[in-house]
Amino acid sequence: MVAQRPRSAVAVPATAKSAEKDNRLEPLSTRERILDVALDLFIENGFHKTSLREIAEQLGVTKAALYYHFASKEDILMALHLRLHEFGTDALSQLGDQEPTKARWADLLDQIIDQMLAHRKIFLLHERNQAAFEALHREDHDASHEDLQANFRRVLSDERVSVRDRVRMAASFGAVMGGIFMSGDAFGDVPSSELSEILRDAVGDLLR
Amino acid sequence: MVAQRPRSAVAVPATAKSAEKDNRLEPLSTRERILDVALDLFIENGFHKTSLREIAEQLGVTKAALYYHFASKEDILMALHLRLHEFGTDALSQLGDQEPTKARWADLLDQIIDQMLAHRKIFLLHERNQAAFEALHREDHDASHEDLQANFRRVLSDERVSVRDRVRMAASFGAVMGGIFMSGDAFGDVPSSELSEILRDAVGDLLR
DNA sequence: GTCTATATTTCGATAGAC
């Protein structure tokens, strides 16, 4: 088991408007503002259907300005991807080469639940643009960043664990995703702390 | 629980090549062949990144031929969407206006599990192109087809059911999705019947 | 039903001034 972390420390106000980052009062850098606008549009209309023109217009600048901050459209997507990557990677890295037992998986999901609730948008972006991200990885792999989903696949293919348990591990991850993101925002008015507790219970039942 | 239906009746050969439909020996109509090729490409590369040129080339015809069978690229996507729609719609319609109890939801998922396993590709297409499908519905709504996800949202917002149970219902659906689709095909070699049983057990634990 | 050829639009990206 992982040491107990404070549960409600991440109860970010669900009303955090632009960046779901640390609420600082200083104005966001242009680069961050681009990413925030792109994040919203990519979620709403999808990556490929969103044009740089749209992003620029909504931001009140021209397309050319975007290219000062990012080398390409894909570069914007990659920057958003990196926002997520930290979370999942260091969660999975705790597992290391240990056998992925149900108990360890439950601990991992415990963390991920809180991270998902604190950074809904980033996870939503990935859920709704899976194809676009896979295309990214297909070209990119300049080694620098081992893919997250590949690590998931590796863990869930670990032959030391029974098929039944591995399926339940995958299912429990899906359960968390479903509880948080299913059907838009059916639970948007449920406090994060309550949602978190319900889901941790559910994961417990699946991995008992 | 609903009356036991024969479980293994849907154990379709995982090797079914082209259409995952009733294996008939007659050659597929051109229209169906277009849909099959499009389905594969949309899953692999995403809807927007897949061009009509690609579809036509892989089929050995020209782009113009596609336009004889479909009015637009979106029309192809819509045709694929309709393949899914039957499944979900008549599963949800069984619920009607009844209170969506956990037991009823478990029965519904029982059916959906088998349908997902028998039609993996169609569900995978939807999972990986959510944004594209939402864009479809935003323009389309010519009333003729009430949306599936909207119905889900409606059920999961039913105030007669406690928040805890509703979250668990959403989570159990996600669990099924996760168990079947997570990480590409980590469980591709697991027999459908076994996977189905494991997932039904898991759903049972979530909705007990 | 499928072809050739082309129209039309939009997009991502670049060059260079300020």
Add this chain to the structure above:
DNA sequence: GTCTATCGAAATATAGAC
């Protein structure tokens, strides 16, 4: 760091012959 202007490529879609 943002602008104007533009390029080249690729996409969807159409017209009309066979």
